[in-house]
Amino acid sequence: MKKSKGVSILGTGRLGGNYIDIVKNTPGAHLVSIAEPNQDIVQELKKENPDIEFVNDYREAIRNSEIEMVIGTLPHWLHMEAGIAAVREGKHVYMEKPLAVNYKQGKSMLEAAKRNNVKLMTAHTQRYFSVVRFIKELVNSNRLGSILMVHDIWHKPYHPYNRPNWMLDRSKGGGMGQMDGSHQIDRLLWILGNKISSVSAQIGQYTYPKETNPKISCDDTGMYFFRWENGVVATVTRMAWSKGATEYGADFFFTGGMAKFRIAYGEGPAQETAVYLAEKEAGTWEKQVVEINNPMLDEFRDFVKSLESDDEDTPVPQEHGLTVLKILEATEKSSELGQEIILK
Numbered sequence: 218m219k220k221s222k223g224v225s226i227l228g229t230g231r232l233g234g235n236y237i238d239i240v241k242n243t244p245g246a247h248l249v250s251i252a253e254p255n256q257d258i259v260q261e262l263k264k265e266n267p268d269i270e271f272v273n274d275y276r277e278a279i280r281n282s283e284i285e286m287v288i289g290t291l292p293h294w295l296h297m298e299a300g301i302a303a304v305r306e307g308k309h310v311y312m313e314k315p316l317a318v319n320y321k322q323g324k325s326m327l328e329a330a331k332r333n334n335v336k337l338m339t340a341h342t343q344r345y346f347s348v349v350r351f352i353k354e355l356v357n358s359n360r361l362g363s364i365l366m367v368h369d370i371w372h373k374p375y376h377p378y379n380r381p382n383w384m385l386d387r388s389k390g391g392g393m394g395q396m397d398g399s400h401q402i403d404r405l406l407w408i409l410g411n412k413i414s415s416v417s418a419q420i421g422q423y424t425y426p427k428e429t430n431p432k433i434s435c436d437d438t439g440m441y442f443f444r445w446e447n448g449v450v451a452t453v454t455r456m457a458w459s460k461g462a463t464e465y466g467a468d469f470f471f472t473g474g475m476a477k478f479r480i481a482y483g484e485g486p487a488q489e490t491a492v493y494l495a496e497k498e499a500g501t502w503e504k505q506v507v508e509i510n511n512p513m514l515d516e517f518r519d520f521v522k523s524l525e526s527d528d529e530d531t532p533v534p535q536e537h538g539l540t541v542l543k544i545l546e547a548t549e550k551s552s553e554l555g556q557e558i559i560l561k
Contacts, residue, residue, distance in 0.1 A: 219525055223249040225278040227299055228291040229258050236288050237266060239514050245521045246286075252278040275299050279306045286524065288517075289313055292383045293390020297322040300337060304330045310337040311520050315399045316538030318390040320546050323539045330535070338520055338531035339538025341403040345512035348478040351492045351505065352469060353408045355476055361496055362473030364409065367451040369401045369467040373483055375424055375457035377433055385433045392435030393457045394420060394545055401453045402541050404467065409449055411540055417442040417557045418548035424459050441548050463488060477502075 224246050226236050240248040248266075252275040253259045259271055272278050279287060279302060286309040291299055296317045303310050310330065316339040317323040330337035343349060356364050375393075383389040384396070406413070420439040427433065441453040465488065466479035474496035481490045490509060493502040519532040547558045 219245065221245055221247045222285040222521065222524065223247060223281075223283040224286055224288060225250045225252060225275075225281065225284045226288045226290065227252045227275040227278060227303075228289070228295075229253045229255075229262065230290050230292070234262060235513060236290065236517075237262065237269075239517050240288070242514060243518050243521055245525050246517075249283050250278050250281065276302060279303045279308055284308060286311060286521075292381065293318050293395060294383060294388075296390070297326055300326045301329045304333045304335050304337060307333060307335060309335045309524055311340055311517065312337065312538070313340050314342075314403070314538065314541070315339070315390070315395050315545070316542055318388070318395075320539065320542040323542045327535055327539060336524065336531050336535065338533050338535055339541070340513075340516060340520075341400070341407075341533050341537065341541070342512050342516050343400045343404055344407045344533070345510070345516045346478075346480060346490075347507050347510045347512075348466075348480065348490055348492045349404055349408070351507050352467070352476060352478055355494075356408055356469070361471035361476065361494070364449055364469060364471055366449065366470045367405065367409070367467055369405060369451060369453045370464050371397050371401060371455045372461060372464045373397070373457055374461075374463065375437055375459060377425055377430075377437075377457075382432075385435055387435040393437050393455055394435075394439060394548065397455050397457075398439060398441070398453065398548065399541050399545055401455065402544050403537070405443065405451055405453070406537070406540065406544075409445060409451065410447075411537075412446040413443050413544060413560055414446045415444045415557050415559050416544060416547040416551050418551040420549060420552040424457055439548065439552070443544075 224240050240246050248269055250270040250272055252272050254273050263271055287303045289299055289312040300310050300312055377385055384391040418441045420436045422436055424437040425433050437457040439455050443451045463483050465482040469476045476494050478492045479488055481488050492505040492507050495502050523531050551558045
């Protein structure tokens with residue numbers, strides 16, 4: 218019987234608390250500790266989890282020999298520091314997206330993991346949504362013919378002043394490109410493949426302009442245009458609004474029909490998580506039967522299984538997190554220069 222792997226959660230933030238139940242419900246893993254410097258945040262968690270050790274500093278957690286893997290839910294600007302410290306201690310790392318603030322940092326992290334013979338996976342969880350997986354299988358099946366183009370959408374309420382300060386500073390990994398754009402890029406790469414040949418983009422701080430919001434130094438809005446080597450194209454629109462409506466999902470256009478998925482999110486009238494197909498001449502959408510899952514649980518379980526099996530790579534390939542950063546940086550460069558960026 219294989220030994221259960223000890224886990225430490227680094228940070229509680231927006232997702233760290235959720236990972237307590239996820240680890241507890243994952244065969245082959247057991248939660249040893251949580252590292253969180255803000256003690257006010259963890260008071261209730263301590264009461265609910267008396268069997269778990271709570272420490273102030275992630276460095277203390279990763280020095281514990283009982284820990285074999287860590288889950289990183291830290292602010293983006295700490296991903297590189299904590300990730301490299303963990304792999305140097307021989308810990309496998311499951312890092313919430315994005316891998317790092319930029320490509321250079323991400324590359325350093327993966328190189329350090331390789332040198333220390335451990336795995337470092339970016340948790341791009343949205344590919345585990347059942348509705349996204351339905352579309353991936355649909356594209357692969359050719360049921361609607363060949364895929365031609367995609368429009369990926371994420372329009373959401375912003376509420377910047379309810380966010381931690383680092384989320385409003387691009388140099389620390391803030392901004393909606395890192396927060397949302399990285400999800401959208403990941404979904405497209407997973408469904409359509411990594412071979413993007415060029416990127417065009419316009420990105421800006423439009424909803425809360427810098428002139429009247431000097432404490433905000435990051436993007437809130439962007440549109441991307443991607444070309445794949447095989448001729449498929451995709452647009453991405455993302456907007457964090459102060460006044461507007463939430464729309465979250467993607468539309469897919471094939472030679473023999475159309476498909477779309479939507480995901481319930483945030484405020485306002487409930488948007489149902491569902492998939493729809495239009496494959497008949499009647500010109501109407503038909504809702505598909507898709508079982509709703511727990512994507513965070515499914516992804517973490519896959520990660521643990523891959524470690525138990527000593528797989529060569531992780532379920533989300535380790536290099537993938539780096540590829541997402543490369544394309545995200547290309548969107549920023551395109552917007553800055555006002556021109557298309559050719560990827561090599």
